[in-house]
Amino acid sequence: MTIAEDLARTIIDPKSYAKRELADAAFARLRAEAPLDQAVLDEFDPFWVVTRHADIKEIERQPNIFHNGDKSTFLSPRDGVERVKALTGGEPNLIRSLVSVDGDEHKALRGVVFPHVTPRAIKPLEDQIRAIAREFVDHMLSFDGQCDFAADVAFLYPLRVIMTVLGVPQEDEPFMLKLTQELFNNADPELNRRRAELSPDEMLKSLWETTMELENYFAEVTKTFRAQPTGAINSLIANARIGDDYLNHRQLMGYYIIAATAGHDTTSNTTAGAMWALAERPELLKAMQDSPDRINAFVEESIRWEVPVKHFMRSAVEDCEIDGRQIRAGDWLMLSYQSANRDESVWADPFEFRIDREQNPQIAFGYGVHVCLGQHLARMEMRILWEELFKRLKTVELAGPGERTISNFVCGPKHVPIRFTVN
Ligand code: HEM
Structure with missing residues (x-):
């Protein structure tokens, strides 16, 4: 069976995620009528659309059968994949990161950073992250009752946290933010490299330019940290060896790039989405202030709610x-x-933001051997921000329509205008 073309076109269209109801409605129909069928569209190789929680887990549980790196790791038209192969000497992904490698190579690469991002390993960062959270809460309050929470807070706080952990100086944060947005938001004229609607050709060209700019930056990072190693994660990557050898060029660049981009954009999207949910539900802020012990439930639900990585x-x-x-x-x-x-079949009221779910097996961090490497850091930094913010915030409401990024890959709200009062 193949999926009806209109449904297949809806779920691949970046605009459907900007108007999230469109993607949600299409997926609800697929879950009911065709939970695992193939999309057959002229410009793409056919692909199965896996819509159910249980089926995704079953696939991710079998990494020896379902590979990440043999074909493009994100949805890409046939032409685009061929051009990427021409640029990379045959690899289907422009960037060779953890999400695009398998087997022993994946295990060895993941092992470089994994011990440093377990809950126990990141616990000592709590005070430092809380100081950063307070700084950004103060920054928000300096806007005097009205701000764009996405651009003014949510984009910036996780950026500062991850860059601190990676060992990137503060003055380079705007550069990292800009290049991350270019990488993930190619379909959005407000955020992509050209600030325009792009043809598939132009998209690939600008992705390539962004990647090269990042690679030039990180080539210097390798030199710096090999000359003077520190405990920063970029230093671990620069000095890591598989066997006797340093990581090769593509492995190194892929590692720096995924950590520096996925390490904040996802968390920013989730944070912005949570504020949007709060601004639309006055009772939610009150519930959180009455029951601060629900904070982990709030964070978990915001990750499920926002799902910043779409596929x-x-x-x-x-x-x-x-x-x-x-x-x-x-x-x-x-x-x-x-x-x-x-x-x-997993959640009652999946389209409701609820902090009273007894179980919330959200799968927005993925599952199995590729499960998000930064999941504990992401949870911790969001918990800390909300703890600090809930102490100060009295009321919050939308001050205008929120706006989501046009993208079918990693995305979320790009504008969340709010009006707020403080205690
Ligand atoms: C709310 C925030 C985040 C979400 C929703 C998220 C989501 C994801 C997802 C869906 C995957 C793929 C998992 C799979 O294939 O099963 C992933 C992988 C990854 N994430 Fe995250 N992520 C978040 C935050 C972070 C942070 C803060 C970092 C950096 C410290 C990070 C670094 C990575 C890396 C390196 C991988 C590749 C892991 C692998 O393939 O082994 N992520 N993430």
Whole structure:
């Protein structure tokens, strides 16, 4: 069975995620009528659309059968993939990061940073992160009752946290923010490199330019930290070895780039989305202030609610069956985290923001061997920000319409205008 073309076009259209109801409605129909079927569209290789929580887990539980790196790790038209291969000497992904490698290479690379981002390893950062959170709460309050929470707070606080952990100086933060936005928001004329609607050709060209700019920056980072190693994560990456050798150029660049981009944009989107939810629900802020012990539930629900990573792709290396469907070796699959986090068989009222869920097995960080490396840091920094903000905030409401980024990959709110009062 193939998915009806209008539905397939809706779920791939970056604009459907800017008007999130469009993507949500299409996925709700798919979950009900075609939870695991193929999208067949002229300009793409056919791909299965995996919409259910259980099916995504089953696929991610089998990394030997479902590979990340054999085909493009995010949805990309056939032409685009061919051009990427021409640029990279045959690899389907422009950037060779943890999410685009498999097996022993993935295990070895992940092992470089993993011990430094476990809950125990990041606990000592709590005070430093709280100081940063207070600084940004003060910054927000300096706007005197009205600000764009996305641009004025949510984009900046996780950026400062991750850059501190990576060892990137503060003066480079605007550069990192700009290049991250270019990388993830190519379809959005407000945020992409050209500040314009781009053809697929221009998109690839500007992605390439952004990647090269990042690589030039990180080439210097390698030199600096090899000359003088520190405990910063970029220094661990620069000095890491697999066997006797330093990471090769593509491994190094991929590592720096994923940590420096995924390390804040995702968390910024989630934070902005949570504030949007609060601004629309006066009772939510009151509930959080009455029950501060619900803070972890609030953070977990905001991650489920926002789902900043909309999808990743996998490809099958052998024939297998998932949920009664015959998947063939070579097939490409889209894991829709947006859909899985709205799965009616897992959550009552999936379209409601609720802090009283007894269980919240949100899967917005993915699952299995590729599960988000920064998940504990992301949770901790968001908890701390909300703890600090809930102490100060008395009321909050939308001061105008919020706006979401046009993207089908990593995205969320880009404007959340709010009006607020403080205690
Ligand atoms: C709310 C915030 C975040 C969300 C929702 C998120 C989501 C994700 C998702 C969906 C994946 C792919 C998982 C899979 O394939 O199963 C992932 C991987 C990854 N994330 Fe995050 N992320 C967040 C924050 C962060 C932070 C703060 C960092 C940096 C410290 C980070 C670094 C990474 C890395 C390096 C990977 C690749 C892991 C691998 O392939 O082994 N993420 N993330």
